Amino acid sequence: MLETINLSKSFKGKKVVQDLNLYLADGESVGLLGPNGAGKSTTISMISTLIKPTSGRITMNGVNAIDKPGEIRRVSGVVPQELALYQELSAYENLKFFGSTYKLRGKELAKAIQQALEFVGLDDRKKDLVRTYSGGMKRRLNIASALLHRPQILILDEPTVGIDPQSRNHILEAVRALNQQEGTTVLYTSHYMEEVEQLCDRLYIMDHGKVIAAGTKEELLRILSTEDKIKVEVNKLDEAFVEQVKTIEGVYKIEVTELQLKIIAAKGTSLISKLVHLTEKHQIQLLNFHTETPSLEDVFLHLTGRTLRD
Amino acid sequence: MKDVLWVQFAKDKRKPLFVLLLIAGSIAATLLFGGGIQSVTTVAIFSEEADAAEIEKKWEGLLNTNDTFTFEVVEPEKAREDIKKGNSDVAVKLMEDEYRLLVSKNMPSVSSVEQHVKKVFQQEAQINAVESQQGERDVREEIESYLDDPPFQMVAQGLDSKQIPTYNIRTQLLFAFTFLISMFILGFKVNNVTQDKVSGIWDRMILSPLKKTNMYSGYLLYSFLITMFQIVVVLVVFKYILHYDVGDNLWLIILIAACFTFGMISIAMLITGFVRTPEQFYAIYPSVIPVIPLVSGVYMMPGTITNPVLLFIGDLFPLAHAMEAIMSVVFYGAGLQDVMMSLLYMLLIGIVAMGVGINLVERRSN
Incomplete structure (x- = not known):
């Protein structure tokens, strides 16, 4: 349906997005995961035809969408990261305006507004001014504004930034419903790993403007299939102990937080016996010890050496 | 276009x-x-001569021949007190054939009073x-x-034989003030373009089938x-309620105002092209606008500004041309062709x- 081929964007000579290859099949829900500054928003802006790429191609059903942006604009709804709403107008008035820009008129417009309001759960507050809304309600209205013309592709750029968990769940549920019940194709960007994990069939992990991994959640987790992630809790920690743990054969990475050690080591490393031996040597008491199932966060850590929120 | 127009109106309707x-x-x-609603200025007169009452009576009658001023006899202490406190700008101390002006500050009204009083005293001195x-x-x-039926009369007429x-x-x-305020209104409204660009609303419209034009x-x-x-609204208030003389050709004045508004909207758009955020516009625009009437000389008598550089700068803005056209229409009855x-x-x-x-x-957007 939608494909980008070697898509790149530079601002003042600095490459913000580099050779991005991405595709979205009809009805799919695809996540774009990456920390702040990874190039997700620039990618979204290029895909939604708001900015022109420096190089590369975007095709929509085989048609070059850079030359014919209407091909994408016609079928897509974009939810920007910022609240693109008139604060001094009511939710209904905002939707009336955005609907009318899509040439919706009369009963058709009224029906589209009603459906969008019901979908995001703002029907009972439709007459209230947007400036009186909570952050979560504004975010929901931001999404509703992109749904009025019933787009085939919904592109969401970090739609849950800075809102309460309830509103976040509401938004995630709504997007899931759109994808699963209405068959809307979803491209969802976030730096919250758990959101894309919940919502998306496939993921692209971006860092420093590049896609560093792509695939289904299972495929990505398989990257860590050769590793164990072990969490160790002790009664005290000293530097010498940590340094010696680092020297254990097969240990890749150690994260130290207060009295906890997160150790990523090669599968099959006889870590437990070596750790017990080291704790005894340093007169440290081992309080807890367990192996964790790796998450996408771990995949990101493995690939980039830092966490998503770094 | 009408959707964008509607939403701008809806916002202003709310606020x-x-x-x-x-x-x-x-x-x-x-x-x-502009001097307010045409009002008569009251000027205190008094005398401290021996025959004060007689002197006051004589000059009160002679001085009160002007529609602009009313000369009123008051006690000398009160006149001095009013001047001290700044309650009045000028008072006149009368003597048999002379006068003294008591002035608190050099206001424009003082010279007008002095002119009138001097003229009356000179005339009286000549008659005496x-x-x-x-x-x-x-x-x-x-x-x-003799003056009722003079042998010669001078009648001044314009080139078109009119008064x-x-x-x-x-x-x-x-x-001048109407246009000054209008420049602020139109500027802040043009700034909505930048405001909507920053908020992302502009992008929403770009993605819709709405054309950029x-x-x-x-x-x-x-x-x-x-x-x-x-x-x-301002012109109607002044013409029909406050009875200012704005000429008879209101439609031509409105046409001139329309051309001025178009010109200034374009200037505001030009400034918008140099800024990135609405806040930058709010900082720059109100600093530039008050200077335009000054260099265009609209607060001064025509011909006051003679510096060619200032005249050239003034001509770059629509205000100087609008004022020139409007003054021609109001004072000289100029028509559309003029x-x-x-x-x-x-x-x-x-x-x-x-x-x-x-x-x-557009370049900035790209």
Whole structure:
């Protein structure tokens, strides 16, 4: 349906997005995961035809969408990261305006507004001014504004930034419903790993403007299939102990937080016996010890050496 | 376009205070700086001579021949107290054939009072001089009857055989302040383009089937209409309620105002092209706008500014051309053809500034 081929964007000579290859099949829900500054928003802006790429191609059903942006604009709804709403107008008035820009008129417009309001759960507050809304309600209205013309592709750029968990769940549920019940194709960007994990069939992990991994959640987790992630809790920690743990054969990475050690080591490393031996040597008491199932966060850590929120 | 126009109107409908305050502000500024509603100034007169009552009675009658001033006899202490406290600008101390002005500060009204008092005293001195030469004859009555039917009369006429028009600074200031306020209104409305760009609303519109031409037209047409509304309301208030002389050709004045508004909207668009955020516009625009009337000389008598550099800078803005055209219409009864050049200048400034402004805005977007 939608494909980008070697898509790149530079601002003042600095490459913000580099050779991005991405595709979205009809009805799919695809996540774009990456920390702040990874190039997700620039990618979204290029895909939604708001900015022109420096190089590369975007095709929509085989048609070059850079030359014919209407091909994408016609079928897509974009939810920007910022609240693109008139604060001094009511939710209904905002939707009336955005609907009318899509040439919706009369009963058709009224029906589209009603459906969008019901979908995001703002029907009972439709007459209230947007400036009186909570952050979560504004975010929901931001999404509703992109749904009025019933787009085939919904592109969401970090739609849950800075809102309460309830509103976040509401938004995630709504997007899931759109994808699963209405068959809307979803491209969802976030730096919250758990959101894309919940919502998306496939993921692209971006860092420093590049896609560093792509695939289904299972495929990505398989990257860590050769590793164990072990969490160790002790009664005290000293530097010498940590340094010696680092020297254990097969240990890749150690994260130290207060009295906890997160150790990523090669599968099959006889870590437990070596750790017990080291704790005894340093007169440290081992309080807890367990192996964790790796998450996408771990995949990101493995690939980039830092966490998503770094 | 009409959707964009509607949403701009809907926003102002929710918060009309800004526009209403500026309309009221433009009326208040004209009344305040233009000398207010035509009123008669009362000037205190007193005498401290031995025959004070007689002197006061004589001069009160002679001085009260002017519609602008009313000379009123007061106690000397009160007159001095009022001057000290600043309650009045000027008082006149009368003597048999002389006067002294008591002044608190050098206000424009002082020189007007002085001119009138001096004229009356000079005239009286001349009559007294003639009377002393002529003995018992009633010279004063002779002069009055002579002036009623003089052998020569001078009638001043304009080139078109009509009465010579009287220049009126109040009328000029009315238009100057109306246009000054209108520049603020239209500028802040044009700034909605930047505001909506920053908020992402502009991008939403870009992604919709709405054409860019329609988007710009919606914003700019709204700025134009709301500014014209302000100008027309102020003109109607002054013409029909406060009875200012704004000439008979109101439609031509509105046409000039429309060309001025278009020109200034384009200038505002040009400034928009140089800024990234609405806040930058709010910082730059209000700093630039008050300078335009100054370099255009609209607060001064025509011809006051003679510096060619200032005149050239003034000519770059529509205000100088608008004021020139309006003064021609109001004071000299000029018609459409007479002010055509001014209208064309304004339209030319508008087209050039609009072209460059939109181009800059688009380059910045890309």
